[in-house]
Amino acid sequence: MTLLEVRDLVVEYGTVRAVDKVSFDVGRGEIFGVLGESGSGKTTLMTAITRLQRPPARIAGGTVAYRPADGTPVELVGCTPKQLRELRWERVAVVFQSAMSSLNPVMRVGTQFADAIRAHRSVKRAEAWDRAAELLELVGIPRDRVGSYPHELSGGMRQRAAIALSLACRPDLVVMDEPTTAVDVVMQRQILDNLKELQATFGFSVLFVTHDLSLLVELADRIMVMYAGRAVEIASAEDIYRDPQHPYTQGLRDSFPSLHGPRRELRGIGGAPPDLRHLPTGCAFEPRCPQRVDDCRETLPLLIERDRTQAACLLLDDRLEVRHAGSR
Amino acid sequence: MTRLLGTPFVQRIGFYLLAAWSAVTINFVLPRLMPGDPASAILFKMSELGPVSDQQEELVHRLFGGARGQSWWHEYVSYLNGILHLDFGRSISFYPATVSSVVKSGFLWTLLLVGSATVIAFVLGTSLGIVAGWRPGRAVDSVGSLVSIFLHSLPYFWVALILVYVFAFTLGWFPLSGGADIGVVPGFTPDFLNSAVRHAMLPAATIVLTSVSGWMIHMRNMMASVVNEDYVLLAQAKGLAGHRVVFSYAARNAVLPSISGFAVSIGMVVGGSLLTEMVFNYPGLGSLLNQAIVNVDYPLMQGLFLIISLTVLAANFVVDSLYVLIDPRTREAA
Amino acid sequence: MKRLMGGDRKVTVGLVILAVMLLIALVGPVLVSLVLGQSPTKLHAGPALAGPSADHWLGTTSSGVDVFAQFITGTRVSVFVGLVGGTISTFLAVLFGLVSGYHTGRTGAALTGFVNIFLVIPGLPLLLLIASYTRGRGGWAAVALIIGLTSWAGGARVKRAQTLSLRNRDFVAAARYSGDKQSRVLFMEVVPHLAPVIASTFLFAVVGSIAAEAGLDFIGAGNTNTVSWGTMLYWAQSQGALQSGAWWWFLPPGLGIALVGTAAGLVNFGIDELSDPRRRTLRAGSRPKRRKVRRTEVAA
Numbered sequence: 001m002t003l004l005e006v007r008d009l010v011v012e013y014g015t016v017r018a019v020d021k022v023s024f025d026v027g028r029g030e031i032f033g034v035l036g037e038s039g040s041g042k043t044t045l046m047t048a049i050t051r052l053q054r055p056p057a058r059i060a061g062g063t064v065a066y067r068p069a070d071g072t073p074v075e076l077v078g079c080t081p082k083q084l085r086e087l088r089w090e091r092v093a094v095v096f097q098s099a100m101s102s103l104n105p106v107m108r109v110g111t112q113f114a115d116a117i118r119a120h121r122s123v124k125r126a127e128a129w130d131r132a133a134e135l136l137e138l139v140g141i142p143r144d145r146v147g148s149y150p151h152e153l154s155g156g157m158r159q160r161a162a163i164a165l166s167l168a169c170r171p172d173l174v175v176m177d178e179p180t181t182a183v184d185v186v187m188q189r190q191i192l193d194n195l196k197e198l199q200a201t202f203g204f205s206v207l208f209v210t211h212d213l214s215l216l217v218e219l220a221d222r223i224m225v226m227y228a229g230r231a232v233e234i235a236s237a238e239d240i241y242r243d244p245q246h247p248y249t250q251g252l253r254d255s256f257p258s259l260h261g262p263r264r265e266l267r268g269i270g271g272a273p274p275d276l277r278h279l280p281t282g283c284a285f286e287p288r289c290p291q292r293v294d295d296c297r298e299t300l301p302l303l304i305e306r307d308r309t310q311a312a313c314l315l316l317d318d319r320l321e322v323r324h325a326g327s328r
Numbered sequence: 329m330t331r332l333l334g335t336p337f338v339q340r341i342g343f344y345l346l347a348a349w350s351a352v353t354i355n356f357v358l359p360r361l362m363p364g365d366p367a368s369a370i371l372f373k374m375s376e377l378g379p380v381s382d383q384q385e386e387l388v389h390r391l392f393g394g395a396r397g398q399s400w401w402h403e404y405v406s407y408l409n410g411i412l413h414l415d416f417g418r419s420i421s422f423y424p425a426t427v428s429s430v431v432k433s434g435f436l437w438t439l440l441l442v443g444s445a446t447v448i449a450f451v452l453g454t455s456l457g458i459v460a461g462w463r464p465g466r467a468v469d470s471v472g473s474l475v476s477i478f479l480h481s482l483p484y485f486w487v488a489l490i491l492v493y494v495f496a497f498t499l500g501w502f503p504l505s506g507g508a509d510i511g512v513v514p515g516f517t518p519d520f521l522n523s524a525v526r527h528a529m530l531p532a533a534t535i536v537l538t539s540v541s542g543w544m545i546h547m548r549n550m551m552a553s554v555v556n557e558d559y560v561l562l563a564q565a566k567g568l569a570g571h572r573v574v575f576s577y578a579a580r581n582a583v584l585p586s587i588s589g590f591a592v593s594i595g596m597v598v599g600g601s602l603l604t605e606m607v608f609n610y611p612g613l614g615s616l617l618n619q620a621i622v623n624v625d626y627p628l629m630q631g632l633f634l635i636i637s638l639t640v641l642a643a644n645f646v647v648d649s650l651y652v653l654i655d656p657r658t659r660e661a662a
Numbered sequence: 663m664k665r666l667m668g669g670d671r672k673v674t675v676g677l678v679i680l681a682v683m684l685l686i687a688l689v690g691p692v693l694v695s696l697v698l699g700q701s702p703t704k705l706h707a708g709p710a711l712a713g714p715s716a717d718h719w720l721g722t723t724s725s726g727v728d729v730f731a732q733f734i735t736g737t738r739v740s741v742f743v744g745l746v747g748g749t750i751s752t753f754l755a756v757l758f759g760l761v762s763g764y765h766t767g768r769t770g771a772a773l774t775g776f777v778n779i780f781l782v783i784p785g786l787p788l789l790l791l792i793a794s795y796t797r798g799r800g801g802w803a804a805v806a807l808i809i810g811l812t813s814w815a816g817g818a819r820v821k822r823a824q825t826l827s828l829r830n831r832d833f834v835a836a837a838r839y840s841g842d843k844q845s846r847v848l849f850m851e852v853v854p855h856l857a858p859v860i861a862s863t864f865l866f867a868v869v870g871s872i873a874a875e876a877g878l879d880f881i882g883a884g885n886t887n888t889v890s891w892g893t894m895l896y897w898a899q900s901q902g903a904l905q906s907g908a909w910w911w912f913l914p915p916g917l918g919i920a921l922v923g924t925a926a927g928l929v930n931f932g933i934d935e936l937s938d939p940r941r942r943t944l945r946a947g948s949r950p951k952r953r954k955v956r957r958t959e960v961a962a
Contacts, residue, residue, distance in 0.1 A: 358791060478923075481921075481927065485876075485877060485895070486912075486920075489916070493909070595781075596786075599877075602786065621790065626795075632787070636784060
């Protein structure tokens with residue numbers, strides 16, 4: 001059951017393509033991870049899907065179809081501002097990277113919840129505040145903090161409050177942009193456990209954007225790896241971890257230590273991220289790729305589907321066949 | 329007690345007392361530092377106007393120095409004592425009226441004119457700034473910026489001259505000068521209020537026209553930077569109505585620096601307003617200042633400087649205190 | 663791209679106006695007397711209160727003095743006072759702003775208090791008070807000095823805030839911890855980053871000084887015998903230029919001041935964009951056009 005269907009989405013900053021023909025599906029109740037380093041287009045992708053992109057960014061093509069369980073599908077890219085306003089928070093909510101900057105510093109936390117609730121439900125102010133207090137309790141914040149200002153909460157509390165806020169209208173999809181990078185590791189653990197719990201209880205889907213593969217491997221059901229604005233691999237978290245197909249994913253996997261698996265030798269990826277203004281005609285990862293062949297420089301690889309795995313690499317056709325032959 | 333001393337409110341009061349003391353002291357030091365001998369000049373002028381008693385002579389020395397055989401410290405203490413009793417000596421241009429009575433006659437006129445014009449200009453300019461800064465780069469913004477820069481560069485008194493020329497002299501829509509018609513008895517009567525408002529129109533228009541662009545430019549720039557904040561983006565993501573996002577999230581935060589920078593702005597507005605009053609012969613402190621300058625009336629100058637400075641200080645104190653109410657982050661220790 | 667050019671054009675126009683004004687201030691008075699044969703002080707050079715004509719480009723005053731000659735000559739005093747007063751004011755603003763923002767200890771707190779006191783005491787009344795004691799003694803240089811001394815606090819506040827935030831940036835902290843001398847850190851690390859702010863403070867200090875000088879002269883607190891834009895307005899007002907409808911007399915000085923101010927504002931656009939690249943992209947990109955992607959029907 002697909003909830004969100006993204007097809008050939010293109011986002012440009014002037015003449016620079018930050019997101020280039022990205023397609024993927026997010027299932028109902030699924031945690032879908034988007035992985036990429038800075039400049040890979042993952043945050044641009046996230047703002048485009050929620051239609052929150054700011055000039056000079058603009059969506060130059062593609063569709064984002066949202067398919068609610070109880071109604072007709074909506075195409076988000078072509079929706080009117082009014083339609084969009086009705087969908088927002090009610091159906092699709094977001095959590096930004098830094099809760100410090102995403103909460104209004106001069107407004108009580110409760111008011112910021114009540115604002116969202118009352119924009120979509122006709123309830124009394126007091127009722128909305130009650131609901132806000134309940135939501136805070138869900139993420140482990142005492143209900144009396146509902147009257148606090150953002151600066152009166154600790155960093156971890158603010159981040160959890162931002163997550164609670166996203167659930168205010170029981171959305172089908174929560175889009176999260178690195179919601180745990182601003183907090184320490186222990187807090188990150190707590191927040192993620194809490195998130196998994198909430199997700200199991202309420203059954204919403206999550207689109208989780210981050211640069212942290214180890215985090216995604218534990219959290220996500222499926223992962224999309226982005227490089228230079230393109231999707232280079234989409235697979236289940238387990239496949240990404242155990243059997244990454246794209247050389248870039250392999251490089252990422254090999255650059256962090258495993259918590260549970262056998263010891264491996266750690267390797268980084270040589271070279272620097274590409275300059276989006278001067279992308280090569282072929283594969284953008286070619287200059288850094290340890291397995292590159294001559295063809296890589298000229299031919300742009302497209303996502304190839306094999307089993308439930310998609311990857312964009314010229315080497316893959318041959319190699320997959322070789323491996324399959326070998327294993328049989 | 330020590331805890332009370334540390335609170336921002338007490339600190340603020342302390343700062344403003346210090347500032348008030350500085351203004352008072354500047355007033356004491358200046359005539360003593362300046363070349364020439366203001367005290368003798370004043371005494372000479374006073375003697376031309378009538379007999380000068382010993383007591384009056386002593387008062388002049390206390391305010392302006394120049395006395396023989398007295399330590400400056402002694403003069404300073406008796407000067408401060410005089411200030412506390414609102415004793416600034418006698419005005420020369422309105423001899424033998426006391427400076428405090430002359431200042432008192434103009435105070436309310438200026439307070440009402442400048443106060444209401446400033447409130448109008450602030451509200452108007454800030455609103456225009458919200459519109460221009462919400463979507464920077466649009467035509468409204470570009471044209472608005474150019475017009476506001478031009479208006480901002482116009483000298484107050486020159487705008488006043490133009491308005492007098494066009495609306496009072498040529499078109500005759502408003503009176504040329506003064507604060508109210510001469511025949512009307514001041515008081516809370518419809519006649520007087522009507523006349524006073526008609527007289528205040530052009531001076532107020534001058535102040536609004538020239539100061540509105542300052543507020544606008546300030547607000548526009550803050551707005552243009554605040555609209556990129558995550559909390560504004562999140563407010564949109566919440567599906568809030570447009571006006572709620574603009575006012576409660578963007579403008580609510582963007583207006584803070586306008587208010588914390590009030591001191592700089594109000595200083596300029598007051599200065600400009602004084603000059604504006606002179607053009608219109610408005611019966612406020614500005615016209616008195618003009619009289620004092622033309623007649624070399626040092627006692628009146630001193631008294632006016634003091635009352636203007638202290639009033640501006642009071643206005644700043646009020647705004648500072650309001651700021652605490654609208655920015656919860658400054659409330660911390662209070 | 664077109665918009666970026668637009669931004670550049672604004673700056674160019676502003677700079678050209680400022681350059682022309684400076685040129686008029688330097689050589690204008692000489693040209694007026696040599697080429698046009700007019701004098702800013704000669705009485706009865708023409709009929710009293712005559713409108714603009716070929717002989718008198720901007721007409722004459724009530725005593726028959728050529729207004730154009732006065733305007734050009736007045737430019738010199740106004741621009742000179744503006745430059746000198748603006749320089750003094752900017753220097754003090756940078757000095758107090760830097761030092762009070764950089765020092766965290768008692769010195770910093772004391773200086774901050776000092777700046778704040780000058781901030782809340784209104785500048786123009788203080789300026790008038792001092793000017794009424796000096797009464798035009800010392801000529802335009804003294805006026806410029808007084809203006810500079812009474813107008814720096816606003817600029818200092820801005821610079822203090824900037825220094826405060828720069829002080830905690832890594833490169834400044836690194837220079838500090840590596841034992842560089844304080845003055846070296848300030849001038850090599852902090853000042854270069856403040857350059858755009860200093861430039862814009864200077865521009866507006868110049869404009870402010872010109873306006874303040876005009877204000878002083880206008881109310882007669884300056885020397886009414888010198889020819890400046892302010893004294894032109896003073897005489898225009900006191901000789902009843904308004905009542906006689908002699909717009910050629912009182913319009914030019916005010917427009918002169920407004921022109922310099924507008925030019926400074928235009929140049930400041932460029933400075934803003936230099937110091938805030940984000941603003942530049944916003945300007946360059948403007949709003950996206952309503953997109954023309956066909957709404958794709960989504961099969962249920």
